[in-house]
Amino acid sequence: WLVCRQSRSISSSSRCMSIMPAWVIDRYGSNDVLRYTKNASFPVINYPNEVIVKVFAAGLNPIDVSMRGGYGANTLSMKRDPLNIKLSGSEFPLILGRDVSGVIMECGPDVKYFKEGDEVWAAIPPWKQGSLAEFVVLSGNEISLKPKSLSHVEAAAIPYVATTSWSALVNTGGLNKDNCASKRILILGGSGGVGTFATQMLKAWGAHVTVTCSHNAERFVGELGVDHVVDYTAGPAEEALSALEKFDLVLDNVGGDTERWALGLLKPWSGAKYVTLVTPFLQNTDRLGIADGMMQTAATVATKTIKHLVKGVHYRWGFFAPSGPALDEITDMVDAGQIRAVVEEVFSFSQVSQAFEKVEKGHARGKTVIEISKGGD
Numbered sequence: 059w060l061v062c063r064q065s066r067s068i069s070s071s072s073r074c075m076s077i078m079p080a081w082v083i084d085r086y087g088s089n090d091v092l093r094y095t096k097n098a099s100f101p102v103i104n105y106p107n108e109v110i111v112k113v114f115a116a117g118l119n120p121i122d123v124s125m126r127g128g129y130g131a132n133t134l135s136m137k138r139d140p141l142n143i144k145l146s147g148s149e150f151p152l153i154l155g156r157d158v159s160g161v162i163m164e165c166g167p168d169v170k171y172f173k174e175g176d177e178v179w180a181a182i183p184p185w186k187q188g189s190l191a192e193f194v195v196l197s198g199n200e201i202s203l204k205p206k207s208l209s210h211v212e213a214a215a216i217p218y219v220a221t222t223s224w225s226a227l228v229n230t231g232g233l234n235k236d237n238c239a240s241k242r243i244l245i246l247g248g249s250g251g252v253g254t255f256a257t258q259m260l261k262a263w264g265a266h267v268t269v270t271c272s273h274n275a276e277r278f279v280g281e282l283g284v285d286h287v288v289d290y291t292a293g294p295a296e297e298a299l300s301a302l303e304k305f306d307l308v309l310d311n312v313g314g315d316t317e318r319w320a321l322g323l324l325k326p327w328s329g330a331k332y333v334t335l336v337t338p339f340l341q342n343t344d345r346l347g348i349a350d351g352m353m354q355t356a357a358t359v360a361t362k363t364i365k366h367l368v369k370g371v372h373y374r375w376g377f378f379a380p381s382g383p384a385l386d387e388i389t390d391m392v393d394a395g396q397i398r399a400v401v402e403e404v405f406s407f408s409q410v411s412q413a414f415e416k417v418e419k420g421h422a423r424g425k426t427v428i429e430i431s432k433g434g435d
């Protein structure tokens with residue numbers, strides 16, 4: 059192992075390249091901040107458990123559009139530079155893209171479970187450089203062997219929504235494949251990226267799944283195995299939902315007004331949980347700074363938790379959490395035919411800007427994926 063480019067960088071050197079093609083942003087803003095360059099810094103292995111992945115396909119999520127506009131900038135900067143040594147704006151040029159499917163090009167010396175040439179997939183933490191590039195560096199804990207039954211383009215549609223669903227439903231909601239059979243689950247926003255993945259996972263585990271979505275998504279979610287659909291465009295969803303038997307868990311992908319009524323749909327005093335993915339955590343730190351934002355966040359979540367606990371239901375916030383081990387389980391479910399990739403549109407690497415426009419419009423019926431390198435499948 060040789061030292062390459064930076065004093066703390068480990069890299070196996072004969073292929074020590076210094077630049078690569080990527081889409082970057084140099085400031086936060088609307089779509090015109092996206093810039094294609096052939097001269098982005100080639101990623102280097104800084105820690106012995108890291109790998110360099112050659113990206114074959116990258117998936118886009120609403121968070122990429124939000125991050126392009128500066129969402130979460132304060133917290134993510136702190137995560138990248140905890141001692142606050144660097145100048146403000148040191149995150150630029152920033153590479154977006156949270157989903158990756160590709161092939162390992164190089165492994166750090168402590169990587170045990172993977173080797174060069176392995177086909178892998180991963181959800182990339184938002185504080186790391188993303189997948190809209192020819193190569194990306196990830197920790198061995200964040201990657202997993204890609205399902206054999208999926209192409210790279212199909213695989214890139216899954217990791218971010220899958221690890222978010224896993225974190226919210228399994229880690230926060232306490233669900234697993236052995237305790238879902240008798241459970242009634244409600245997913246608010248069932249036709250989006252997280253909703254379509256969560257639906258498939260819960261159906262594979264035998265749960266009864268009700269979702270809300272707009273009228274034109276009813277057929278789409280029906281094909282994923284949903285048991286009951288409520289069209290939120292046909293009238294107040296809370297009225298139609300309150301006529302149904304109560305639920306064991308609500309996963310909220312919509313937020314806002316839903317908190318006013320959704321907890322009333324849970325079975326009280328039975329351990330039932332409301333898990334929302336729409337939290338003010340990053341907005342608070344963007345608006346108030348890290349210290350005050352964290353204080354505000356802690357006060358909000360504590361107040362809400364107590365308010366609902368006395369009514370016999372649990373109030374929780376869910377967050378994306380990168381996890382290779384969770385993806386290992388999802389790989390098995392995909393290869394067993396229990397979960398499928400839902401790709402709505404595939405763009406080429408030269409069309410990243412159009413892909414962002416599409417995600418920004420919303421109401422997708424499947425993921426937007428960018429094919430970065432051909433010949434991977």
Ligand SMILES: NC(=O)c1ccc[n+]([C@@H]2O[C@H](COP(=O)([O-])OP(=O)(O)OC[C@H]3O[C@@H](n4cnc5c(N)ncnc54)[C@H](OP(=O)(O)O)[C@@H]3O)[C@@H](O)[C@H]2O)c1
Nearest residue numbers: 247249250251252270271272275290311335376377378421
């Ligand atoms: N906390 C975290 O770490 C984390 C991680 C991932 C995602 N999230 C958040 O989770 C949410 C969902 O993410 P996503 O990737 O699934 O987004 P998405 O793909 O844009 O899906 C959102 C879905 O919500 C539906 N919707 C909009 N208004 C609705 C309403 N009033 N009632 C019911 N459904 C409604 C839309 O359905 P129709 O098209 O049918 O109208 C759309 O399909 C986003 O707010 C995202 O920011 C948070």
